[in-house]
Amino acid sequence: MSYILRSKDGVMRLKCSNNVVREITDGDYGFFRSYKSNKTDAPITVYEFSVSIQFTGGGGIEIFVWEGDLLIPDNG
DSSP states (O other): OEEEEEOTTOOEEEEEEHHHHHHHHTTOOEEEEEEOOSSOSSOEEEEEESSOEEEEOGGGOEEEEOTTOEEEEEOO
16 A cells, blocks of 8 residues: 655645555654545545654655645555
């Protein structure tokens, strides 16, 4: 499964794998919450960042995340 990192304004910042998401969320930088998507009728669970962070992923890629950004499951 992949995830989309979006700003609180809905702008797509990054598409990332489940492994990258696991590394980011293990750092306890935010919380999981319910989110109403315009793609589905049922709410989905997203991860909302409560702090701004800089994260270095696999291959040395630096990812900058701002407070309020969301990790949303990409279902297509």
